[in-house]
Amino acid sequence: MFGYYFKLGVKSLRRNPALTALMVLTLAVGVAASMSTLTILHMMSGNPIPHKSDRLLVPVLDVGPKEGYTPGSPPDDVQATYPDVKNLLSAPVGVRRTAMYGINLAVEPARTDLPAFQQQGLAPTHDFFAMFEVPFKYGQAWTEAEDKAGADVVVLSTDLAERLFGKTNPVGKQVRMSGYSYQVVGVADHWKPLPRYYHIISGNGEYGDEEAFFLPFSTAIRHEMGHAGSMSCNVRNAKPGFAGRLEGDCTWLQFWFETASPGDRVDVQSYLDSYVKEQHRLGRMERNQPAKLYNVMEWLEERKVVGSDEKLSVWLAFGFLALCLVNTIGLLLAKFSVRAPEVGIRRALGASRREIFSQFLVETAVVGLVGGTLGLLLSYGALALMGLSTPSMKNLAHMDLEMLALTFVLSIAAAVVAGLLPTWRACQVTPALQLKSQ
Template structure:
């Protein structure tokens, strides 16, 4: 019976060859478009750090002053001021915590013929490496003591190591910048989380960072930073918008909490911290704090564009 119906179908197709070819092409294009958009959706919405995304949290505070355009029920700022980030880092209420910012530095190779060149950098604190499971191909990361001492130490990637030293071991060598000379203590392995969840303010996908430096050292040397900044008043301390007391949010801050109870306690801690800062006259708006885990933070930032979702449904 199946063979009979198959013969009928073949005869019908043979009578309308052009229509048959058009139907087959349409179905093929539809299936191809559906699989492509579905794969794109899963890449954009995937868990960038499986097994740990539920333990890493992004705190938000509301340090802005009250103004005529203030919306009191709005979400708090997506980034943190330097004062608050360094204070939370000092108080160490999480299992681990890391402050960070994107930046760029001018590398000055050895030799008179070599020309200086710019590379992307990440300024952060010591817990960045264990928190985000950053692999090291050689050497080691710096410690909390290095953060406090503002040590001139660096971790670089293989591409920069090859450009500076060829096949030679870079550990223990110097990384010369116009602002100072850093000692290379570590070599990055493959670390390309997709999306780049720990900093969604610049290049959410891709954007290799070839140098990782202590945040404290970067501020001591006033190294260039990159990324978004939001200020709600003028800085009056003479050091610019990235000074300790500047009324500007430009830093990313992450905390590691390995149990749901610790997450609840930390959210309470953020509320208490906000209350204290308002009592001290720094915060003016009502307490408004948030604590997102990795996937919640990606969803909050709508990491998957609406047009990608629309394209997927249209393809189906």
């Protein structure tokens, strides 16, 4: 019977075409408003690396001065100092460890037709690529030996490699950036996790473009490359110049641990607690506050990557959808009320209330299906307009298969919910009264 009712529902779309079009448009607008905002929130709050997010850990050490500090207050900055990074890189816990900071360099192409241009990159240690599963199109990451030696090597992004060398394998070639030449050892394939959880404090931002290049951390330090981002220094032991930044308690670096299993987090926490006590005895970490440890999702929550404004906008959009449903209920009541004689005749011929209810409910589902199709098109249009606002929004404003399926489910469910009252009213028609009126 469902197939028969579905055919009746399709045919019913031609009855009162103006009323039907108004219902479909009302439902489509409500679905588009809610799904476009929900898609943005979904992209912002998704788990960027779900299969190992509980094994990637960020340590936060409080190196601020004791003067003026209120016990229990959060650290002045959640980034790490260079002395702590050097110590943590040799820590006996975790299967991988990496430190990084953002850099902004001038790329100096060998081609005469291409002028110099600025690019945002990252300076991590070699474990970065395996830890965050960066895919490679050509070559590979630099080795641990090159990391220790501070070798002048570079991994390019696919976009930058094609801009400099075309669609060829550039491994082994030289790239000159900010006065130094670097040998290309690899080309990273397109890799843009959203949000950019591995380096969200500075650089390209939480939803910015992919890194244009990667230089070894030790190489960037050897060349005294400035960082792209924020920095906080303990003024009591601050020293001038780049060397002073390395020696003092200036927080400007990002650090990550990777453990073999989620249970190994306890070992990392124990090590950090011991490390804080040791540094306190040496005269550092005057506040003597316990180290904090965050996995990927905890880190995104702590950094408030998804703000209350985004969540509020979703609630407002669904409130607008509810308003559209109220209007759809009124339109369905009007549509079904004029069919009371038809219902009376069908009841008189033996149709049960259940059959009438099923028929009309399937008809509302057909309206929801058509409204969902139109709503999907409107959602794509709304996301395209949102993507024009900022570069970061462009990276977020696209719909995946999950949201695509949810759009149709939401539209059909919304139409069915809106049709419950009109359908129930239609089932209450008294056959005798309708036959007498004919």
